[in-house]
Amino acid sequence: MRKLVMFNRMSLDGFFAGPNGEIDWFINDPEVDQALHQMMQPDTLLMGRVTYELFVSFWPHVGNDPNVPEGVRQMAAELNQMTKLVFSRTLAEVTWVNTQLGHGDVVQQVEAIKEGTGADITIFGSGSIVQQLADARLIDEYLVVVTPVILGQGKPLFLDVNQLSLQLLKAKSFVSGNILLHYRQI
Amino acid sequence: MRKLVVTEWITLDGVFDADTMADWFFPYNHSDRQRSIRDTIMEADAFLLGHTTFEMLAPYWSSLQDSDQNGVAGALKHGTKYVAATKPLVGQWGEQRVLSGNLADEVIRLKQQDGKHILVMGSAALVRSLMPSGLIDEYRFLVHPVIAGQGKRFFSEDMDLVRLKLAETRMLDNAVVYQRYTAT
Numbered sequence: 001m002r003k004l005v006m007f008n009r010m011s012l013d014g015f016f017a018g019p020n021g022e023i024d025w026f027i028n029d030p031e032v033d034q035a036l037h038q039m040m041q042p043d044t045l046l047m048g049r050v051t052y053e054l055f056v057s058f059w060p061h062v063g064n065d066p067n068v069p070e071g072v073r074q075m076a077a078e079l080n081q082m083t084k085l086v087f088s089r090t091l092a093e094v095t096w097v098n099t100q101l102g103h104g105d106v107v108q109q110v111e112a113i114k115e116g117t118g119a120d121i122t123i124f125g126s127g128s129i130v131q132q133l134a135d136a137r138l139i140d141e142y143l144v145v146v147t148p149v150i151l152g153q154g155k156p157l158f159l160d161v162n163q164l165s166l167q168l169l170k171a172k173s174f175v176s177g178n179i180l181l182h183y184r185q186i
Numbered sequence: 187m188r189k190l191v192v193t194e195w196i197t198l199d200g201v202f203d204a205d206t207m208a209d210w211f212f213p214y215n216h217s218d219r220q221r222s223i224r225d226t227i228m229e230a231d232a233f234l235l236g237h238t239t240f241e242m243l244a245p246y247w248s249s250l251q252d253s254d255q256n257g258v259a260g261a262l263k264h265g266t267k268y269v270a271a272t273k274p275l276v277g278q279w280g281e282q283r284v285l286s287g288n289l290a291d292e293v294i295r296l297k298q299q300d301g302k303h304i305l306v307m308g309s310a311a312l313v314r315s316l317m318p319s320g321l322i323d324e325y326r327f328l329v330h331p332v333i334a335g336q337g338k339r340f341f342s343e344d345m346d347l348v349r350l351k352l353a354e355t356r357m358l359d360n361a362v363v364y365q366r367y368t369a370t
Binding site for chain 1: 198199200206209210213253317327329330332333334335336339340341343344346347348349350352354355356357360361362363365367
């Protein structure tokens with residue numbers, strides 16, 4: 001069975017994005033990126049439409065742009081390479097390389113993927129998909145980077161999910177003020 | 187100037203609902219967590235509470251002996267409880283005073299007095315009303331390993347963005363994470 005890992009940044013008040021999807025409050029830190037990279041080696045990325053649209057407007061265009069930092073270019077190469085599955089009821093097509101469009105029941109599709117062969121699977125952003133998969137108990141691990149910001153308003157990461165008890169694997173703080181929390185579903 | 191410290195027990199998703207503590211708080215009881223809670227209370231000699239939190243805590247804590255709960259009961263009883271309220275309080279819990287004037291002004295006055303920390307526990311509405319004043323020096327969260335999904339959240343929506351500085355993180359036994367933040 002393949003492992004599904006959720007990764008998200010979260011404000012102190014539980015939001016993963018501002019009311020209009022803003023992520024300008026993230027506190028980027030190469031040390032956090034490096035720690036995450038060591039913990040996750042996925043070959044497949046799951047997304048909802050909103051996160052896909054954000055990603056596809058940026059990552060495929062990074063290419064070999066010399067003005068983009070080395071770490072970001074490397075990240076772009078990895079994301080391009082990964083198998084990506086986008087869940088949407090409204091998109092007619094997806095244009096990013098190695099990307100498929102998933103229609104129909106999200107839970108059934110993810111169950112099928114987890115039963116197949118391959119490396120770990122990651123889901124990022126995609127609050128409504130995270131919520132469905134958490135309720136179906138399909139998320140094996142939760143990686144949350146807690147950002148030292150009270151956002152005040154936004155999209156709650158775990159909106160209305162059924163109560164879930166977790167096992168804490170790790171809590172690591174960084175000079176940038178981020179805390180990396182790593183939990184496993186019990 | 188004394189420090190105003192806010193301490194909160196919450197779930198990973200920020201729920202602090204007293205009605206569901208049997209699910210997210212009590213199962214994680216441990217001597218390490220007790221010590222952490224006790225340390226924060228012992229650093230204070232004044233407690234600033236909202237009306238609801240006071241009336242929720244007073245009946246139980248006022249019934250205990252000073253030595254109960256490792257001395258926490260006595261520290262809470264003998265420290266002055268300053269309660270933001272617009273009507274008389276129900277219950278008697280050692281030293282208590284109602285703050286009925288402008289809260290920020292009252293808090294500035296308290297912070298200028300000599301003493302240990304002034305500690306806020308629970309009291310989400312009070313914290314929310316004090317946040318814009320910049321009078322809160324520190325937040326200490328005990329984050330429990332539960333996604334509640336529903337229930338009362340400590341931070342309510344429609345507030346302004348506030349940046350904090352991470353001062354300390356500690357993994358307590360029993361999967362609780364202590365996070366201490368200071369004002370920037």
